[in-house]
Amino acid sequence: MMKHTIRKIVLNAAQKAFEKGILPSDKVPEMEIEEPRHQSHGDFSTNFAMVSASIQKMAPRKIAQSLVPLIETGSLIEKVEIAGPGFINFFLSNKAWHPVVDQILEQDKIYGASDIGKNEKVQVEFVSANPTGPLHVGHGRGAAVGDSVANILSFAGFDVQKEYYINDSGRQIRTLGTSVWLRLLQKTGKEIKFLDDCYKGAYIKELAEEILEKEGDELIQKDEDEAILVCATFAAKKILEGIKEDLSSFGVKFDQWFSEQSLYDTGRVQKAIDDFKSKDLIYEEDGAFWFRTQDFGDEKNRVVVRNNGLTTYFASDIAYHMEKYERGFQKVIDVWGADHHGYIKRIDASVVASGRKSEQFEVILVQLVNLLRGGKPFQMSKRAGDFVTLKDIIDEVGKDAARFMFLSRSYDSGLDFDLELAKQKNSDNPVYYVQYVHARITGILLKAKQESIIQDLDFNKGEYLDFLNTFEEINLLKILNAFKENVEKSAETLHPHVIFTYLMSLASAFHSYYNKHKVITDEKELTLARLSLVLGVKKVIRNGLKLLGVTAPERM
RNA sequence: GCCCCCGUAGCUCAGUGGAUAGAGCAUAGGAUUCCUAAUCCUUGAGCGCAGGUUCGAUUCCUGCCGGGGGCACCA
Numbered sequence: 125m126m127k128h129t130i131r132k133i134v135l136n137a138a139q140k141a142f143e144k145g146i147l148p149s150d151k152v153p154e155m156e157i158e159e160p161r162h163q164s165h166g167d168f169s170t171n172f173a174m175v176s177a178s179i180q181k182m183a184p185r186k187i188a189q190s191l192v193p194l195i196e197t198g199s200l201i202e203k204v205e206i207a208g209p210g211f212i213n214f215f216l217s218n219k220a221w222h223p224v225v226d227q228i229l230e231q232d233k234i235y236g237a238s239d240i241g242k243n244e245k246v247q248v249e250f251v252s253a254n255p256t257g258p259l260h261v262g263h264g265r266g267a268a269v270g271d272s273v274a275n276i277l278s279f280a281g282f283d284v285q286k287e288y289y290i291n292d293s294g295r296q297i298r299t300l301g302t303s304v305w306l307r308l309l310q311k312t313g314k315e316i317k318f319l320d321d322c323y324k325g326a327y328i329k330e331l332a333e334e335i336l337e338k339e340g341d342e343l344i345q346k347d348e349d350e351a352i353l354v355c356a357t358f359a360a361k362k363i364l365e366g367i368k369e370d371l372s373s374f375g376v377k378f379d380q381w382f383s384e385q386s387l388y389d390t391g392r393v394q395k396a397i398d399d400f401k402s403k404d405l406i407y408e409e410d411g412a413f414w415f416r417t418q419d420f421g422d423e424k425n426r427v428v429v430r431n432n433g434l435t436t437y438f439a440s441d442i443a444y445h446m447e448k449y450e451r452g453f454q455k456v457i458d459v460w461g462a463d464h465h466g467y468i469k470r471i472d473a474s475v476v477a478s479g480r481k482s483e484q485f486e487v488i489l490v491q492l493v494n495l496l497r498g499g500k501p502f503q504m505s506k507r508a509g510d511f512v513t514l515k516d517i518i519d520e521v522g523k524d525a526a527r528f529m530f531l532s533r534s535y536d537s538g539l540d541f542d543l544e545l546a547k548q549k550n551s552d553n554p555v556y557y558v559q560y561v562h563a564r565i566t567g568i569l570l571k572a573k574q575e576s577i578i579q580d581l582d583f584n585k586g587e588y589l590d591f592l593n594t595f596e597e598i599n600l601l602k603i604l605n606a607f608k609e610n611v612e613k614s615a616e617t618l619h620p621h622v623i624f625t626y627l628m629s630l631a632s633a634f635h636s637y638y639n640k641h642k643v644i645t646d647e648k649e650l651t652l653a654r655l656s657l658v659l660g661v662k663k664v665i666r667n668g669l670k671l672l673g674v675t676a677p678e679r680m
Numbered sequence: 681g682c683c684c685c686c687g688u689a690g691c692u693c694a695g696u697g698g699a700u701a702g703a704g705c706a707u708a709g710g711a712u713u714c715c716u717a718a719u720c721c722u723u724g725a726g727c728g729c730a731g732g733u734u735c736g737a738u739u740c741c742u743g744c745c746g747g748g749g750g751c752a753c754c755a
Contacts, residue, residue: 162700171698177735184735208699209736254755296755412753423682423751430753437755465684466750491685492749499691533693537686538748540693549718552705556718568715625694628703639711639720658715680718 126605127157130168130214133201137194138172146190151179159606166205166213167602173210184210218593221601225586228604228660232584236607236667240615241281245452248274250459251371252289255364256300257325259514261493262461264374265539267514268530268673269490270459271376272620275671280615285453288378289444292360293385294437299323300363301356305348307332308355312344325511331359370515375523375673387443393435396443396478397428405477415442420473442474449480457618459488488618490535496542521546524674528555531620531672554624555674558631558665562676565634565662568643572655577644586656588649596637597657603630607664611671620672627668634661 135152142150155172173188180187188206195204200220205213228235250270253263271286278284291297303322307329310316318324335343335358343351371378387393397413400406406415411431415438418425428439448456456475460467468487475485495502495512502512517526525546532554533539549556569581592601607626614622643654666676 158696160699161696161702165699169699174698174735211699256755291755294755299755410753414753427753432753434753436753462685462749464750468684489684494748535685537693542692553718554704557704560716560718564716564719571715621694625703628694632703635719636721638715639717642715644715680716 126216126220127168127609129200130157130170131155133195133214134170134172134191134212137191138176140194141190147180147182147187149179152176153179160211160213165207165211167216168214169211170214171211173206173212177210188212218598219590221598221605222586222589222592224601224605225589225592225656225660228663229584229586229656232663233667235663236611237279237281238608238612238615239281240612241277241283243281243283244454245285246277246282246455246457247285247287247448247451247453248277248457248459249287249289249448250274251367251376252291253367254291254296255360255367256296256323257363258327259367259370260511261495261514261517261541262490264514264517264526265493265530265535266459266461266490267371267374267376268527269488269535269620272527272531272623272672273457273459273488273618275673276611276614276620276623277618279671280611282615285379286377287380287382290364290381290383291437292364292383293388293440297356297360298352300359301352301354303328304332304335304355304359305352308336308340308343311336312340327363328359331355331362334362335359370513370518373518373523374514375527382444384440384444387440387447392447393440393443396446397435397439400428400442400477403477415470415474415477417470417473420469420476422469422473426470438470441471442478445471445475445485446478449475449478449484455484455486457486457488459490462489462491465489486618488535491538493530494538494540496540496544498544499542502543517541517543524559525553525555527673528558528624531624534619534621554628556680557635558627558669559674559677560680561631561634562662562665562669563678563680564638565658565665566678568658569655569662572644572651575644577648577651578655583656583659586660587652589653589656591647591650591653592657594641596633596640597654600630600633600637600657600661603633604660604664607668614671623668623671627665627672630661630664630668634658634665 134155134157138147138152139150141147153175155170155175157168157170160166160169173184173191176187177184185206188210192204192206192212195201197203200217202215202217205215207213231237248270251259251263251267253259259267274284274286299321300323302319306316306318306322310318311332335355343354346354397406400415401413406413406428408414412427413429414425415428416425426438427436428442429435445456458471471487472482472485476482520543529541529546530539545552547553566581569578572578573581592598610622610626614620641654643651643658645651645654669676
């Protein structure tokens, strides 16, 4: 918002310079308004002169010198300087920052919201774990990322839908049924050899016990195929219920649960295959049907119908993605684990083949999570089927700590998740560092109310903001002002950790301020000004945490 | 062999086509008669290597090295 103003000022000055004949051209190149790293370089800086050098055929510093006198300093801009190779640096007055508080208090829950999304329909599909077992840590990271990306996009003005795709069809579900069936037979005392490719987790035994209790006798009478089917349906339903519960306690709520089976039931899979066949995008070879993904940059063509007549998951995935765009989404974002990266090209191929643009499809690849306990790798024996579930983690460290931890790093990097660290209630654990700000401010406001300095914990207008002039106060105002930019950056890059980093810097600035200055002082005006400021901080912390799905406690 | 991600301080990670690359932890010391010490203040050290593009590269491109993951008529 402040940057926008600076940009206008620069453009105006350039125009004036051209009219006066100081600059030979009125062409304006791509320029940047940035916040310099160093205070001595001002609050904002532009490289206008440098990027204009070739257009104006003038030395950058000369261009800068011709512009600066045309920039009016006044109540907002204190001074303008030329530095280095030709940067024009703007120093703002304290007064320029004061309105930020009013904006926050007025806009409240929508402070920081943006309209860059232009209401474009976007779908974020995430987790989408097969209902063959409970969610584990990796799903947790995907859930945190997907949910936050969706929240952030929504806050940035996109029309967002969160979706979970249920792989409730195919061989895996049958394997699940077989797994339960075999365990069930073992329970009845039969000597059965458990198959290697079956699911081995303890939850399979529990499911077997449950179904045995319910309808065991009846089931054992049935022929095996039918019994396995019953087991499969029962188990998948149970597991999906568990998944929904876990996600709910993780604070994730989907707008839609989409069934893979429904794509078969409505004939969409067949339709997609027929459609591609008719366009010669699918051909037959060795008794199987292949989609020409190679024509779209994949390294080899991929099978959609096997020579035994069964479709592959790729076939339903093609139909699924076609269906998404038919629902009107301009952009579709899939959140996948890094181990699925090889799948990107072929889905992208299907999207392009069905007439969409490649840019309308985006995959967020979330790198793997290393679970640690006290700095040491936490061994998970996958073979035995015992792994740390998302539920275990929520139970042990709490939803807020888990989500914050998952979002603390870019998903492009692997993540070390230390259970001991996530449990600690001190500054090692970033979630408390940020939440503490919210609780501390609530404490201050409560005290102010008790002392009758304010009537209400919440107010919608700043008071005596001119009294905010310490370095720490101006610093806080600058950070508060930058919230919206950070939301936009986070939305544009689809990186929620931008918000994490932002919140950490805001929290740090607040804690420093808190330790140096009293909010409630003997001076009434100053006190009210500071109360307005900290209320603003509180609201921005809350808004930011909400985007990450973390609560903002009133006390800790 | 091919593909994806990563390589920044002792450790875990941010960050940027530009002017002096940041934070936390760890180490050492200090701050509370006062709004929550789950806090703050002070203290050293770094862009894997080699080329290229550019007025300018840690950032973009290529190659190499190192770490993680993936390469089915599996899901």
